[in-house]
Structures are given as structure tokens and as C-alpha cells.
Amino acid sequence: MSLVQVTDLTVEFGDLRAVDGLSFRLEQGAALALVGESGSGKSTVASALLGLHRGTGARVGGAIEVAGTDVQEASDDELRRLRGAKAAMVFQDPLSSLDPYYAIGDQIAEVYRVHTRVTRRAARARAVEVLDRVGIPDAQRRSRSRPHEFSGGMRQRALIAMALACEPELLIADEPTTALDVTVQAQILDLLHTLREETGMGLLLVTHDVGVAAESVDEVLVMRHGRVVEHGPVADVLETPTEAYTRELLAAVPPVDARRTTPGGLSEAVARDGGAVLPGASAEDVEAVSAEGGQAVSSVDGEVVASGAVSGDGGVVSAGASAEGGKAVVSGRGEAVAPGAAPGDSGTVSAGPDALAAQVGFSDASAEGGGAASPAAVTETARRVSSGASVDVVLEATGLRREFGRGKRAFAAVDDVSLTLNRGETLGIVGESGSGKTTLGRMLVGLLEPTAGEVRYEGHARVGVNPAVQMVFQDPVSSLNPRRSVGESIADPLRARGERDEKRIRGRVTELLERVGLDGAHYDRYPHEFSGGQRQRVGIARALAADPRVIVCDEPVSALDVTTQAQVVALLGELQRELGLALVFVAHDLAVVRQVSDRVAVMRSGRIVESGPADEVYDNPQDPYTRQLLAAVPALDPQVAARRRAARRELAAA
């Protein structure tokens, strides 16, 4: 008998059909991942397995059998006996998923006592035992702590301990690592792996991250709009996906171990976008991509350009293209042809070798197809290089330090950080939460006053906010005022500059909206009417309104789905190319940073531990922390994932 058997499952919330005719089966001890973007219905399925939709007004159809219990037909009592005892769930956000008022050991003991007739004392002992099992040091003492006294990773361990308490046959993990840093994520995934090896329990992993799935499961089920897109063994689905959507999803995942495609990783992302658009993408996707000016790249016979097709052959592309100045034939997998303009670096290479690193930036236009702007961009690049012989520094920070708190409680969030940003280049800043990267970004923009050190813009020290240095914020939902139309939000910098002519403001805002790929007529719409990706475009338009030379992007894509993420990254690259912007790209995602950055700085505890050209840092990391970070990134290839796991063990042992 299968551990989980779902047949023709449908879940409806009012008029919305979140899950539509889904069937799958999970054998005892096996591991399956439900992979999909937000809104694909994957978490709804996970909740349905435990009958959590009962009494919420959702309509659940089809048959669900979990560990011998018919979830649809079971009485409330039978359902309670299933929950926690035979099938236990681990939730996404470990802070909000635990009761803030009770000690962690007490919460685990409470759950344990629901399913076993044991004394309080015995339940408490069991709690300590499972906490110890999931690697909480000094479990006896720590079991008396409340959730807020635990770090994010420890909280997730505690939730897993709660799941283990009754030795369930099935563990359902709903985005178990999404809220965690990459090194902690690796630890949690390794823990799940070990526990599964030891206890033989089945695992149903719900995740938006294909890499996380590749690390952890045997089988993958790709979901979209509540339906199965593709289902099969993990190696097959990830290596030879048969469905277009799966390919799109995979293509949108930036590889951390691949060199940034020469020249300009961002434009390659456009290519991937373009590729993704062709086969049956939703209307919104098409609109978004074409509005970006990136026509779909296709080969002569209409084959989609797969990711990596353009990559790895930068040299060939530029050589051929610079000679011709016309069509570039890309031979990554020998099947894709990119018609259109020359790659932007052709001029640069001959013009000024010194300036290469800075100028190459995102100047490539080849992947975009026949964008009219690209020849102009090439000339522009070439002109800039030949006229200004030396690299211009637009932004320079020296000895930046920022403390929070006073007296004994003071601590330095950023400590003695110096960096330079050249015209037109992208500087990536990576670090885990608490590393001080956001504080640094805010100081660069002038939103925060440094405790020590200074920020110089074009050689001049500045205090306060500088219109030429703008910011794009992480959370596109909360960084826009929900009560004001997006047009008004975008107009803010214009008004701040003293522009009073309403007609001119409206005109400029419309232009900006169109510039970032939105409809100019959306001036009067409100933020809630837009999707996450569109809202981030609004944020970018607002940053552009002040005609900046530098944009600091603080985690601009971390709240977005992978495919949307790729589109926004592409947009940033395109804007940089056309407007000659310098970007500071602050993010925790190592792969994204590699794909967009010319140079990278790795931050830890307020300091830059390593910096240099992106490929150098990633291919040959010098600092042990950088190595640890890189080893923690989940790999798309299950075999690579296994090797990384081994490497992590070594690093941990060392």
C-alpha cells in the first residue's frame, strides 16, 4: 500500500480552483517534491493531505489517502490521530509557526501527549530527546527557551523535532528552508536527508526552489495553475525536461557555478526570458517580456533557445560579430541562432582594454535579438571608452562604519567598509542576513548617516540623500504606499525636485512606466492591482524618475518567483546599458549576484571578507567563508548535490 495516494484532487476557494485534477502517489520511505511558483497550488495540496482545509470553506474533491487514512471520509477524531502521529508537517516560517508564549520543549511535549498517553514528565523528556536528535546543542536547557530566543535555523530544527516526536511515516515539509540563509538551508536539508536515512520516513517536500528539490528527493512533480506539468524521477525531470514550462523554470534558475555569460549576464537572462515566452506562456509573461524590448530569441526553425545556449561561447560570438557587425550565430548547443545586432563588447575590446571590466557591463545586445537600441548602445560604449581613457569612479566609500544602539548595547552593523563603483559597472554585494549589506546599501544612498567614514559621489563628499543615487527596495509590496496610485508614487522624486507642471509630470511618469515595461495608462492604478514583478518595475521606475547615475538595488528580486526574477534582472541590465547606470546589487542569492555582477564583495558581520572580479571570487574563493557559502548553494544536478553535501561535511569537520 502506498504511503500517500492522491487521486483527482481538486481544491476550490470560492470561484478559484487552486488545485485541479491532481493525482500522485508516494511509496513508503520515498521522497517527492512538489515544485512550482507562487500560486501554483503546491502548498494547498500539502494542507489537503492533512485535511487542513476542513472547516475553512474550501471545497475539496477527489480522494486522498495518507498512511491508511481516508482523509476525505475520516471523522474529526480520526483526522486528529493522523495529524502529527502518522504524518507531520514542517512549515515555512519557523518563527510564526511556533507559539511565542510557550517554551519550545513544552510545545513539543504538548503535541506528543496528544498522541500518546504518557505523563507530562515523560513527554518533556521525549521533547528533549528529539531536540537533541535534530542537533540543538544543550537540548535540556534550550528546551526551556521560547521561540524568539532561537535563531532561524534552530527554530526550523525545533519544528522538525516536533515533527519527529511521534515518529511519523510521512514528513510534509512546506517550503522548509525558504526563510533561511543559504548556509542554514544547507544544514536543514542535510538534516532532513540524514533523518530520512535513519528513520525511513517518507518525505513530501513543497518548494519553489528547483535546487532544493534536487538536493532532497527522488521524484519531482512540477505544478502550474493547480495542474501537473511534469512528473518523474528527479534526474530525468531536471536533466531532460519534456515540458516547456519545466524548461522555463529550470532556465530561470541562475547557475552559480557557470561563468557569467560574456558579455553581460543580464542580457542572457533576457534570452532565457524570450525563450521561455514562446511555448504557451501566460499573457502577462508575453506582455512583460515584449515590453522590455527583448524579442524572443528563436532559431530559424522556431526552436527555443535553451539556457546556456548563448553562454560559454562569448568569445566566439564577439569575434564573429565584431567582424560582421551583423548577425551573430551562437553555437552553444548548436541549435540556436540569435539574429540581430552585434554584441556590445566588440567595440570595447579594441577601444580600451583597461576599461573592459567596467564597460563590458551589460552592454551586450546580441541575446536580445534585433533590438533597435543595440547598435546605438555599442557606439555609445565605444565612444565613452575612447574619450575617457581612465575608468570613472562614480561612487566611492571609505572606512564606512555604522553602529546601532548606544553604550554597552552598541554594535557595528557595518564596520570599516571601503568600496568603489565605476561608471556603468555592477558591483554585487552578497551576504547572509545580519551581514550588514542592507545597512551598507542605505548608507551608499544616504538614507543612513555613517557613524564613521564617508561616501563620495563623483569625488565630492555628500551628506543626506543624493538624487543621483537612487534605491530599489526589497519588498515591492511594502515599499509602495498602498493608498496612492503608482503614478503618484513614481512622481514623488519629480515633485521633490521642484517640478510643478502636472502635465509634464504625467508625461514623464507615463514615459517611465513604459520604460520599465508597464502600460503608461496605468498611472492611476493602485499597487494591489499589480503582480509582484510589476510592482518591482514600479519601484524601478520610481528610482529612475530622479535621473540617477547610480542605483542601489537592495534584494530587488528576492521576493519574486524565479521566472519573474529573471525578467526583472533583465530589465535592470537593459536600463543599465541604455542609461549608462552603475548598479550596486545587494542580495543573498549567490547565483543571481554572479549572473549580474562585474565585481563582487562578500560581506560577513559588517565586513567585506573578500572582493574581486565575479568569476575570480566564485571560481577561486580565497576566504573560508566564501567557500562555505558556495558549498551551501543547492545544485540542480542531483549528483553535484551529493558531492556538495560531502564537501559540506568536510568543511564542517575542518
Added chain:
Amino acid sequence: MSGFAGFTLRRAVGAVVTLLAISVIVYVVFYATPGNVAQITCGPRCSPEQVHQVAQQLRLDDPLYLRYWHFLQGILVGQDYSTGTSVEHCSAPCLGLSYQSDQQVMQVILTKLPVSLSLVFGAMVLWLLLGVGTGVLSAWRRGRFTERALTGVTLAGVATPSFVIGLVLMIVVCGQLELLPFPEYVSFSDDPEQWMWNLLLPWLTLALSEAAYFARMTRASMLETLAEDHIRTFRAYGVGERSIVGRHALRGALAPIIALNANDFGAMVGGAVLTETLFGLPGIGQELVHAVNVVDLPVVVGMVLVIGFFVVLANAVADVLYAVADRRVVLT
């Protein structure tokens, strides 16, 4: 709780500053208002000479800041008052003498305070039991008949003025059913049992309308807590509804209950005028209204200060309870 001593100290200093501010404001507001205090105090038949004498006795000719300074001195070190023939000493926390009775204000307050505190304490116990109990019940039985019925009842409770409730209670319980005699205040030290029986109706009167507020708030914040993620966790682990509502949701709803209770307790000490008047309880509220009517300024100022003291105290206690209820709260 290592920071507890520091917290108490900071709160005490804060309370003193608050009370000083209150005293300045009250003093200025009452003493600087137009109207011939000496004339009112002396009575309508006084001759101009007598009025003048009274004014001197009351130091009404001194500038306001000087009088305030004397007032502060009285509180800190006590003061001597001449009442025409004899000199009376008013010891340390001296709030002055009543214009009307020449009694020490502190004495006046101390005779009224036990009545008010008896009333409010007892009522508080009742309103917490009734209010929180009803709120928990509505949250547990949400969406069912019980909840709808309770919602109706509490809405009626909120909408009915306390004097109506009191009047109805008195007429029905004492008049028609003759279960209790018409209440008359008996002090706790004299006869605890009679104290309780006589205060039962005033307690109910004060508690019923107050309980309705607590019921509504408890229900609302419990429903809010029930929608939180950690509740979902315990559901997903098969924990029963009773435990989820009674243990987890109620705990989350405690903070607003504590805060509201502190506010109401402080306010009721001086603000239960209607109930006091209705049942003839000689409490602070009644006395304050009387003092305002006869422009007995020292009594008014003294009482406002004492009420302010209880509000500040109740809130400080609430902060401590807050920190006990929610360990994430750091006392500062």
C-alpha cells in the same frame, strides 16, 4: 528578571514626573480660573472685610507660583495652617485643607478611598470573569448560535448605560424580589460579609457594562490569534480545539486584556460617579463632583492627584504583567 529593579526605579521616577505635571496643570487650571474664591468660600453673606480676611488666610493674594510652591512643600514636608484661632499641623503628604470644612484633604480622601477601592476591585474581578469568559466562549463557538447570541447580549451590554442597569437591578432584586436589602455601605473591617452583600449590586452594575467591552475585545483578539500561523501548526499536529482556544489563543489575547484592564481600573477609581451616587456609596467620585460644585479647590486638586496616582500605578502593574505574560517583552 534581572532588569526588574531598574524597571521599578525608572517607573517610579516616571510616575513622579507624571504626577508633577498633572499637579501643575490642575493647579493652574483651577486656581487661575476667574471667580472670587474667597467670596465663595466665605459665603454670600460675608462682609468685604471678612472676605479679605479669608483671602489672606488662604494666601489668595500670593502669586500663583508661590502658592504652588507652598503646595509642593506641603506634600513633601507637611505644613502648618492657622484657622483663625488655632494652628493646625498637616503632616507630610499634605494636600492642604478643604476650604469648606477645614478638614485636611488627605483625611477626606482617606475616608473615601476604601469605598472606591472596594467598589472597583470587586467589580474588576467580576468584569474579568464575565467578560473574558464570554469572549472565550464566543471565540470557541465561533460561527454558531452561541456566538451570535453572546454577541447580541454583549452589544446590548455596551449600549446600556450603567445607571439603567443599576436601577433595574435595584428595583428587581431589592424592590420586587426582596432578595437583598437596599444597599448601604458597610466597611470591610467592620463586617466583611455585610460588606460583600451590600456591594454586590454596585459591583454587578459597574461590571456588567464593563464586561461587555472585555467580551468584545477578548473575542476579537482571540479570533485574530486563531488566524495566526502557530495555531495552524497545532491544528496540523492534531491538538484539540479546546486546547487550541483555551491554551494558545487565550494566551495571545492576554496582552490587550491587561492593557484595557489597567486603564479602566485607574479610571474607575475616580470615575464611578453614577454607580456611587445610585447606591449612595460615599466614594471618591461622588466627593469629587461635590467639591467641584462648591469650588473646594484643594479637595479637587488633591483628588485629581490621587486618581492620577492610581492610573499611573495601574499602568505600571500592567507593564509588569505584560512582561510576565509575554517573555519577548523587555522591561525598560
